[in-house]
Amino acid sequence: MNAAPARLKRRAEFLRVGGKGRKIPQPGLVLQALARADGAPARIGFTVTKKIGNAVVRNRTRRRLRAAARLVLAETPAVGVDLVLVGRAATRGRNFAALMQDLRDALARVQPAERP
RNA sequence: CCAGACGGCCGGACGGCCGCCGUCACGCCCCCGUCAUGGGCGGGGCGGAGGAAAGUCCGGGCUCCACGGGAAUGCGGUGCCGGCUAACGGCCGGCGGGGGCGACCCCAGGGACAGUGCCACAGAGAACAGACCGCCCGCGCAAGGUUUCGACCCCGCGGGCAAGGGUGAAACGGUGCGGCAAGAGCGCACCGCGUCGGCGGCAACGUCGGCGGCACGGUAAACCCCACCGGGAGCAAGACCGAAUAGGGGCGGCCGGCGGCAUCCCGCGAGGGGUGUGACGCGAGGGCAUUCCCGCCCUGCCGCCCGGGUUGGUCGCGUCAGGCGCGCCGCGAGGCGCGUCGCAGAGGAAUGGCCGUCCCGCGCCGCGAGGUGCGGACAGAACCCGGCUUACAGGCCGUCUGGCGCC
């Protein structure tokens, strides 16, 4: 069983990924990705703004994103990249299987060469 | 049965798979001379959001900073009385005022003879006020009207009055009777107000009686006066460990025991004496956990300023004004005693994701049993505690009030 992925924590890290990386919108989320030189396992961060809702709504949104990321990355691990998952208003009501598929599609567009 | 008032409580239940945070011990592995300790992996047991965790409106604990004592002033807050409490602007009980048929509910509710300000418009007059219409008396009477030919009405002049009309949020007490030319607290009764006294009450206040003869309009959530309370900041408080800059720079002050060095004086001279000197030695001081010895390493000391570096970890950080039960005291808030329980501790921040069954509500289908779809409030701990305020689907319990029906 794989360990929990490393988390992005610093504001500067989020700004770098959001500013320099690719931005892939999906119905249930927005994926921001920035490649790193090393081949270490992907680091991951979550952004859910106050615009989405109150604290309860933001918590639910982030937890669904985290659960989806855990399952998707377990089946197909990503390496050498920093990922930021941005919650949208639709994230909370999105069917969970569809949400996972959103993330898979977004990851496929980030690293097309490394996927068969 | 219907409508309502008050108080208290709950705020989905059970299960499956996969995860997260904390904690407890266990197994295996690594490090190691051994112990201690540390690290990694694994599965397991236990615990894991709220009544408001929210808003941050008050009060406290805790921590740091400041501070001789007292008074006054300023600023801010509070404001019927008594009690509860660690404290409060909270709560309980009472008083007064207002609302409701009632249960019951609401009220920042000290002082307006300490002073100052304001009271628009309307209205005759708005604060030691005032007379427009009006009422009454006297005198006059050209014109007009009536006439029983006296006069009267109208009108004019002089005077009295403030009852009625009208304005206003408010008009210098209200109602009734007497009184009067008409009127008026002018007199009387009741109500209100003021004041004095008795009684009840800790008090706010209530009540009774006498007197006054209506004199003292409102506004203090206007300034203000009075009484009482109040150091400042906040867990990013604060403490420690590590890492890094590094032998950083400037200014000022201070220490000289011995040697060295510099310099001055004395002496022909060996030498003696004085002064100074800190990227010189010894001494001295500090560090290597502690003591002694040896060894090694570091270093002038203090203060202020400038510049630079550091955002990793540990503690604070979960046992308290604690929850529950029982008994006693108290109308109550609450207090006392005994027993019992251990109840979240994250740190870009855990407490979850998905699924099933049941429960509740609504819609649709069906005569029905039932089937089916959608929905399940407000809301997420961030140092802790006591309150307040605000948000909230649905439901439960108890007491009480009004109405209808039946016995």
Place this chain on the structure above:
RNA sequence: UGGGGCGUAGCCAAGCGGCAAGGCAGCGGAUUUUGAUUCCGCCAUGCGGAGGUUCGAAUCCUCCCGCCCCAA
């Protein structure tokens, strides 16, 4: 966590106890062949919401809602 400020018409805003200024925009009219300009007129049952004080509240008080700013 602590502190400060602002919500007035579609927009910018004055007023801060008795009447809600003004400008832009909009609408109607006049002038003009038409347009621009200019001129005249109209446009807030109520000042973010709810209570309260007062005879009277945008204004004073209390509690909420929303937005902005500052310090750490």
